Structures are given as C-alpha cells and as structure tokens.
C-alpha cells in the first residue's frame with residue numbers, strides 16, 4: 142500500500158512518457174503485488190481517485206488503461222480456459238513453428254547476439270522481472286525471428302517471472318505471436334536493433350545487463366557485428382568469443398516469418414476455439 146501511495150503521489154505523472162523506457166524506473170512495478178493478491182485493481186482505482194487528484198488526469202488514465210489490460214486478460218482466460226496452451230485463433234494450431242532446442246536455450250540464456258534481447262533475458266534471470274517494452278521485444282524475437290512456439294516462451298516466463306500470471310502471460314504471448322484476442326497484426330515484427338536504439342537511447346540498460354559490450358560506442362551498441370574491427374578491438378569485444386554473433390539475420394528472418402504468417406492468414410477466416 143505504501144508503494145502504491147508513493148507511486149500515485151510521486152511518479153504516476155511521468156508514466157505516459159517514461160513507461161516505454163527500460164533504462165528508467167518509469168513503471169509502477171506493482172505487478173507481483175497484483176498477481177499475489179496483495180493489492181487489488183479496485184484499490185488501485187480508488188488510490189488514483191484519492192491521491193491522483195493533483196496529478197495530470199491523462200497520466201492516471203493511461204495507467205488505469207494498463208490495469209484494464211490485466212482485467213481483460215483475466216476475462217479471456219476465464220471464458221477460454223484452454224488459452225494458456227492453445228491459440229485462441231484456431232488456425233494457428235497448424236502454424237509451422239520450428240523445433241530448435243539450441244535456439245531456445247540461447248534465447249533463455251541471453252546469448253542471441255542481439256544486445257537488447259540479451260539484456261532483457263538476463264534481467265529476467267537476475268531479477269525475476271523484465272520491463273514491458275523488453276518483454277514485447279524478446280517475445281517478438283522468439284516467435285517471429287526464430288519462429289519458435291509462443292508456448293515455449295510462455296513456459297520460460299512462467300518459471301522465471303515473480304509476477305508470473307497465467308492470464309496476463311498467456312494473453313501477452315498470444316498477442317505477440319499474432320494468435321490472440323486482440324492480436325498484434327502479423328506484419329508487426331519488432332526490429333531488435335531499432336527498438337534498442339529508440340527505447341534505450343543512451344545504452345544504459347544494455348550496458349548494465351550485457352557488460353561484455355559496454356565499452357562500445359552508442360552507434361554500435363545494438364549492432365556490434367557492424368562495428369569496424371578497430372572499434373571492436375578497442376572495446377574488448379571479440380565476436381564469437383566473449384559475445385556471440387547474431388544467431389539469425391533479422392531482415393531475412395523477418396521475410397521468412399512474414400511469408401509463414403501470410404500463409405496462415407490466408408488459410409481461412411479467424412476462428413475461435415469453442
């Protein structure tokens with residue numbers, strides 16, 4: 142309750158601007174407390190009414206909107222209880238997911254060669270928590286670049302998150318994979334390079350979690366494989382030795398994923414499992 146009070150009185154005002162920045166403490170971090178029932182969404186609503194009066198109303202609205210996503214996730218799981226394992230859009234039961242255990246392991250361990258993905262996966266392992274923006278990036282990377290099943294990602298999150306919540310986890314993984322209730326359009330494939338550059342512009346987040354490349358200049362931080370050899374040498378980065386080469390080429394992977402998703406989308410209209 143103290144954390145909630147402090148959040149509403151001191152920090153919620155910055156939420157619309159700061160919520161997408163993993164290099165800042167821009168979100169409430171109340172998810173474990175909500176999941177474990179230490180706080181209820183109603184308490185959050187009334188806290189915003191009571192302590193949020195002097196705060197920008199738009200900030201309170203944007204924050205409450207996220208609580209709405211949580212409620213939506215619970216409603217979906219209640220009405221479609223199989224969606225922790227099965228796609229809500231039944232066409233995806235036949236999607237050509239790959240089976241590559243060594244790829245899954247590299248993703249889990251934060252050894253993909255894409256710094257923002259690796260930073261997120263290492264933050265998850267160290268803290269049991271990951272910033273929402275980065276959750277979306279790593280989930281897109283798993284399901285679209287690597288075309289590994291979203292259920293594998295959801296399982297790993299389930300084992301490692303302190304806020305692991307069956308409803309929120311399933312809904313968000315299905316959303317990212319494109320098979321959920323309010324799915325991201327299948328052509329929305331996060332670019333792990335530009336996402337890192339946009340949402341961690343000073344590289345603070347990547348440098349914290351991927352220290353082996355911390356000495357690289359900002360320009361190369363999210364794409365070390367493009368850095369000139371001298372820059373790599375000066376930064377002490379030995380690709381393939383102390384930091385991996387990218388495990389897949391994003392542009393090429395994107396084309397493959399787009400083609401596979403287009404095939405699924407043209408295989409009939411969206412059907413929801415009974």
Ligand SMILES: Cc1cc2nc3c(=O)[nH]c(=O)nc-3n(C[C@H](O)[C@H](O)[C@H](O)COP(=O)(O)OP(=O)(O)OC[C@H]3O[C@@H](n4cnc5c(N)ncnc54)[C@H](O)[C@@H]3O)c2cc1C
Pocket residue numbers: 160168169170171172173175176207208210211212214271272273274276277280298302304305306307309310311313314317
């Ligand atoms: C692939 C993936 C898996 C996720 N798995 C979980 C999970 O297991 N448990 C979980 O609580 N959240 C999950 N989320 C949603 C979101 O990332 C976390 O709720 C958020 O990062 C928690 O940090 P916070 O409390 O600082 O969030 P804030 O931004 O402060 O949001 C406030 C609260 O709103 C709710 N909320 C925010 N975003 C979402 C969302 N997209 N869906 C549902 N509820 C939301 C949470 O209860 C959160 O505590 C997942 C997101 C993705 C992309």
